[in-house]
Amino acid sequence: MSNGTHQGGTDFCNATLLWWCPSQKPRRPCVLPACIVYSIFTSMFDLQRIPMSRVRWAYGLNPHKATGLIQVLCPHAVFPLELWSRAYELFWQDFVRTEAMKNKVEYPALPDIILEPGNIFHTDLCALDVMTFFRKLSVTIHSGPHKKGLEYILVKTFDTFDGIYSEERAELFRILQKLEQREPEYDMFDVENMNDEILCLPASGYDFISHIFFDTILVDRVAVVLHLRDYPLLHEVKGLSHAFVKYVLNSLNEGAQDTIVDTKLQKQPAVPRSTGSKKDSERIKMTRRVCEKIVEELHSEKDLFEGDKSNWKQCLIFDNGKTNWKTFLSAVETRLGSKPHHDAAREVWKHVPDNFKHNGRMREQ
Numbered sequence: 001m002s003n004g005t006h007q008g009g010t011d012f013c014n015a016t017l018l019w020w021c022p023s024q025k026p027r028r029p030c031v032l033p034a035c036i037v038y039s040i041f042t043s044m045f046d047l048q049r050i051p052m053s054r055v056r057w058a059y060g061l062n063p064h065k066a067t068g069l070i071q072v073l074c075p076h077a078v079f080p081l082e083l084w085s086r087a088y089e090l091f092w093q094d095f096v097r098t099e100a101m102k103n104k105v106e107y108p109a110l111p112d113i114i115l116e117p118g119n120i121f122h123t124d125l126c127a128l129d130v131m132t133f134f135r136k137l138s139v140t141i142h143s144g145p146h147k148k149g150l151e152y153i154l155v156k157t158f159d160t161f162d163g164i165y166s167e168e169r170a171e172l173f174r175i176l177q178k179l180e181q182r183e184p185e186y187d188m189f190d191v192e193n194m195n196d197e198i199l200c201l202p203a204s205g206y207d208f209i210s211h212i213f214f215d216t217i218l219v220d221r222v223a224v225v226l227h228l229r230d231y232p233l234l235h236e237v238k239g240l241s242h243a244f245v246k247y248v249l250n251s252l253n254e255g256a257q258d259t260i261v262d263t264k265l266q267k268q269p270a271v272p273r274s275t276g277s278k279k280d281s282e283r284i285k286m287t288r289r290v291c292e293k294i295v296e297e298l299h300s301e302k303d304l305f306e307g308d309k310s311n312w313k314q315c316l317i318f319d320n321g322k323t324n325w326k327t328f329l330s331a332v333e334t335r336l337g338s339k340p341h342h343d344a345a346r347e348v349w350k351h352v353p354d355n356f357k358h359n360g361r362m363r364e365q
Contacts, residue, residue, distance in 0.1 A: 048222070049079060049082065049220060049221065050218065050219060050224070050237075050238075051217065052066060052217045052218075052219060053157050053158055053216070054237040054238065054239060055219060055221075055224055057237060058233055058235050058237045058240045059228055059231050059232075059233065060234045066214070067214075069219075069224070069228070070121060070123060070217065071121060072227055073223050073227065074119075075115030075116060077219055077220035077224075078115060078217065078219055079218040079219070080123075080126055081110055081113060081130075082218040083152075083156050083157065083218060084110055084216070086152070086156075087149040087150070087153050088110060091146075091148050091152060092141060095140075095141040095142065095145050096108065096140055096141055099140050099141060108133055108137050108140055109133070113126060113129075116314060116315075117316070117327055117330055117331055117334070118327055118330055123213070123214050123217070124210075127209075127210040127213035127214065130209060130210070130213050131206050131209040134206060134209045135203070135206045138172075138176055142180060143176040143177050143180060153216055156216075157216045159238065165211070168205070168207075169208065172206070176201070221239050221240060221244075222248055224240075225240070225248045226248065226338060227337070233245050252337075252338075284341045284343075286336065287332065287336065287340040287341040287345055288341075288345075288348060290336055290340070291332055291340070291348035291349070292348060293335070294328065294331050294335065295348060295351075295352060297315070297316060298317065298352065301315055301317055302317060302321065302356060305317060305321050306321065317356070318358070320358065322357060322358035323357065324357065324358045325349060325357075328345075328349055329349075
């Protein structure tokens with residue numbers, strides 16, 4: 001493939017990529033498999049995002065601190081279903097569609113999760129939704145691709161997963177494979193089937209999915225380093241080395257504006273660690289710059305809310321068309337990766353039009 005030359009573009013509908021191979025005479029295009037195409041276009045995300053399993057091990061986080069980190073990074077630096085979506089597209093999607101069309105049934109889909117600023121992300125409830133999806137999937141497609149998709153998620157999450165609920169996984173797929181061997185009209189009470197093994201698949205057989213879900217959540221690794229800068233890196237893992245952590249923190253302290261990628265995969269100015277001094281001019285400048293950017297986004301969202309509400313998605317304003325100081329400050333802090341200069345942020349907030357502001361307490365959305 002390295003000797004080929006790319007011509008044309010990609011066909012995302014059919015997930016193919018055409019390469020002209022000079023070694024072939026006459027020259028004919030080669031079609032790359034969908035899995036290779038997908039890996040090409042997701043490689044940039046693999047470099048930026050890291051599963052929580054590695055973050056927990058690298059920093060020695062207990063469950064309470066790990067959950068707190070997720071809440072701090074929400075919504076822009078947390079990707080709950082990224083790995084599950086990849087597995088769905090690579091291993092499950094085609095089989096699901098085929099079975100749904102053949103049996104004329106609604107095929108199982110991943111839960112729709114919307115992370116919003118200021119709202120708590122209930123990882124335990126999301127884990128139950130994913131477990132339910134996985135259970136429905138097991139009765140829709142064959143156990144072969146079902147198992148491969150799960151193993152893809154596990155290897156991306158744990159690297160080596162032989163000891164990750166191995167007995168539970170083995171028992172689940174053993175029963176699923178046995179059930180597949182029996183015809184749809186199979187009757188266990190027929191005389192000829194009296195000596196057959198009684199197969200029972202309890203609902204608890206899928207519990208391990210809810211237990212591993214938290215570790216499969218992807219997070220922005222730069223945002224992780226910034227928020228855990230006061231914690232020592234106890235173990236080096238793929239994506240979090242001492243060299244990388246040092247590089248990010250040095251860039252932060254030096255105020256480099258083009259070296260750190262923010263939680264939206266866009267370049268953002270780095271912010272020196274807060275000193276608490278109003279004379280910290282660099283911190284004030286960075287805070288003001290990000291605040292002004294947030295104000296621009298606020299105006300754009302307000303225009304969409306008033307002009308085309310059907311396509312509006314809540315980010316900074318609420319369903320009454322207004323926002324408040326808490327939401328504004330939270331967005332600034334998320335974008336900076338650290339505490340903003342309070343007075344500088346307040347000064348920009350003063351210039352936000354009054355019809356944008358809700359000074360009272362906003363109701364929960």
